Amino acid sequence: MSSLYEQLGGQPAVDAAVDIFYRKVLSDDRISDFFEGVDMDRQIGKQKAFLTMAFGGPHNYTGQDMRNGHAHLVARGLNDSHFDAVAENLSATLQELGVTQDLIDQVMAIAGSTRNDVLGR
Amino acid sequence: MAVLTYGGAAYEAAPGETVLEALLRQGVEVANSCRAGACQSCLLRAACGTVPPVAQKGLKATLVEQGYFLSCVCRVESDLALEPAGGLEMQGRIVGLERLTETVLRVQLETAAPLEYRAGQYVTLCREDGLARSYSLASLPGDGTLELHVRRAPQGRMSGWLFDEARADDAVHLRGPAGDCFYVGGAAEQPLLLAGTGTGLAPLVGICRDAIAQEHSGPIRLFHGAVRPAGLYLREELAALARETANFTYTPVVLEGGEGEGIATGALDKVIAGAHPKLGGWRGFICGDPGTVGVLRKKLFLAGMASREIFADAFVEAPR
Ligand SMILES: Cc1cc2nc3c(=O)[nH]c(=O)nc-3n(C[C@H](O)[C@H](O)[C@H](O)COP(=O)(O)OP(=O)(O)OC[C@H]3O[C@@H](n4cnc5c(N)ncnc54)[C@H](O)[C@@H]3O)c2cc1C
Ligand code: HEM
Ligand code: FES
Numbered sequence: 001m002s003s004l005y006e007q008l009g010g011q012p013a014v015d016a017a018v019d020i021f022y023r024k025v026l027s028d029d030r031i032s033d034f035f036e037g038v039d040m041d042r043q044i045g046k047q048k049a050f051l052t053m054a055f056g057g058p059h060n061y062t063g064q065d066m067r068n069g070h071a072h073l074v075a076r077g078l079n080d081s082h083f084d085a086v087a088e089n090l091s092a093t094l095q096e097l098g099v100t101q102d103l104i105d106q107v108m109a110i111a112g113s114t115r116n117d118v119l120g121r
Numbered sequence: 122m123a124v125l126t127y128g129g130a131a132y133e134a135a136p137g138e139t140v141l142e143a144l145l146r147q148g149v150e151v152a153n154s155c156r157a158g159a160c161q162s163c164l165l166r167a168a169c170g171t172v173p174p175v176a177q178k179g180l181k182a183t184l185v186e187q188g189y190f191l192s193c194v195c196r197v198e199s200d201l202a203l204e205p206a207g208g209l210e211m212q213g214r215i216v217g218l219e220r221l222t223e224t225v226l227r228v229q230l231e232t233a234a235p236l237e238y239r240a241g242q243y244v245t246l247c248r249e250d251g252l253a254r255s256y257s258l259a260s261l262p263g264d265g266t267l268e269l270h271v272r273r274a275p276q277g278r279m280s281g282w283l284f285d286e287a288r289a290d291d292a293v294h295l296r297g298p299a300g301d302c303f304y305v306g307g308a309a310e311q312p313l314l315l316a317g318t319g320t321g322l323a324p325l326v327g328i329c330r331d332a333i334a335q336e337h338s339g340p341i342r343l344f345h346g347a348v349r350p351a352g353l354y355l356r357e358e359l360a361a362l363a364r365e366t367a368n369f370t371y372t373p374v375v376l377e378g379g380e381g382e383g384i385a386t387g388a389l390d391k392v393i394a395g396a397h398p399k400l401g402g403w404r405g406f407i408c409g410d411p412g413t414v415g416v417l418r419k420k421l422f423l424a425g426m427a428s429r430e431i432f433a434d435a436f437v438e439a440p441r
């Protein structure tokens with residue numbers, strides 16, 4: 001049985017998803033402020049890291065890294081409603097790419113498992 | 122604490138400090154401008170030791186192999202033996218200086234040997250005393266001379282010198298070219314959008330002419346923004362190019378004072394969105410001041426342009 005990441009299509013799938021996902025996030029008034037960066041290349045790189053992780057792909061992030069990485073956002077008010085908005089955009093991105101519901105559910109489970117770390121609880 | 126050796130002496134780099142900061146702090150003169158990894162003025166070579174990959178981002182593979190790196194974004198933990206990048210400089214001289222407007226100067230240069238470049242790339246112009254600034258190339262290699270468009274920056278050192286003191290025949294040095302904001306053939310039918318403000322027009326003109334010379338057949342849409350009509354330049358030339366090239370259009374855009382002059386009025390991004398609301402499948406080139414480049418980049422992306430199809434050069438200036 002191949003891994004979730006392989007079933008989704010690996011690195012090329014991340015590349016295909018990143019523009020769609022980042023465009024949704026930037027257009028979503030609920031959360032776009034968190035993602036305004038002058039350097040779009042850098043932001044795209046970070047979104048790829050996010051997607052790779054959510055797709056169950058290879059990464060070296062620990063729960064503590066997720067805490068540290070989002071701490072400055074929590075200080076700016078990041079809460080459950082923002083987390084839900086990101087999750088919604090992620091799910092919509094996968095639907096747009098024609099990913100099956102079974103795989104989407106698995107991705108959402110991985111993303112959901114990081115909630116407490118991302119929100120610093 | 123890392124030790125940097127340079128010009129026969131040893132210097133310390135404190136943790137978190139960049140190589141450029143460490144050298145300047147200890148009285149070593151190193152050319153620099155943007156201090157943000159954008160202009161390549163601060164190029165140095167590590168003859169010995171390793172530099173982090175971020176410090177070599179955007180450098181040509183041949184330079185990376187030889188150990189060249191950008192000292193303003195290079196934080197080191199281990200010792201480095203450094204050399205100046207002087208060996209890469211090419212002797213050149215100013216052959217023409219022409220005011221296109223109050224605040225835009227056309228500078229023409231000749232080099233001892235022909236420079237190999239793509240229209241839209243930039244060169245680092247080095248004055249005899251070592252002051253170094255980057256300028257984009259508006260010319261094509263076949264033109265013979267290199268052409269730059271320089272905006273007069275208030276109390277700017279290099280631009281002030283070029284406007285007020287430089288004369289034809291003055292010697293300068295050039296380094297480069299660098300940058301990936303240029304036309305590549307292979308997708309002749311792809312629609313192209315080029316947008317910029319001020320002297321951001323320089324690379325865009327080069328890229329348009331290059332695309333036309335390479336027989337690009339898809340639409341080529343050039344938008345040039347300025348605050349007022351007086352800030353626009355090359356209008357006649359670009360309007361003439363549009364008359365003789367069926368797939369090329371030129372739209373000058375101002376924020377105010379353009380009524381009845383064949384100029385669009387409004388914010389550059391709004392005018393573009395009005396003309397081209399959907400940009401899926403397009404390729405974009407954006408140049409000029411960093412604020413405008415950031416906004417346009419995001420707007421084009423949100424209008425559907427793929428992130429890898431957007432080529433941009435932000436004219437990042439030296440911090441004051
Ligand atoms: C990749 C790249 C390409 C570029 N291409 C071009 C180009 O094609 N055309 C172009 O015109 N520029 C271009 N630039 C910008 C250019 O490199 C220089 O930064 C610019 O010309 C200013 O240099 P300067 O020495 O005249 O100003 P500096 O002396 O470096 O001053 C920097 C800034 O501080 C301001 N300043 C300094 N002192 C004072 C003071 N006392 N009071 C008020 N303001 C002050 C200046 O007005 C200027 O805005 C490019 C930059 C990059 C990174
Ligand atoms: C769904 C669970 C989430 C996961 C798994 C996740 C994962 C990641 C990862 C891996 C990075 C890159 C870190 C780096 O390498 O620097 C990152 C960065 C980032 N995340 Fe998240 N994230 C999640 C939720 C969120 C939410 C809800 C927001 C805000 C609404 C958010 C905003 C950001 C921002 C703005 C960055 C870039 C930070 C910076 O520029 O330094 N993330 N995230
Ligand atoms: S790239 Fe280092 S000073 Fe501009």
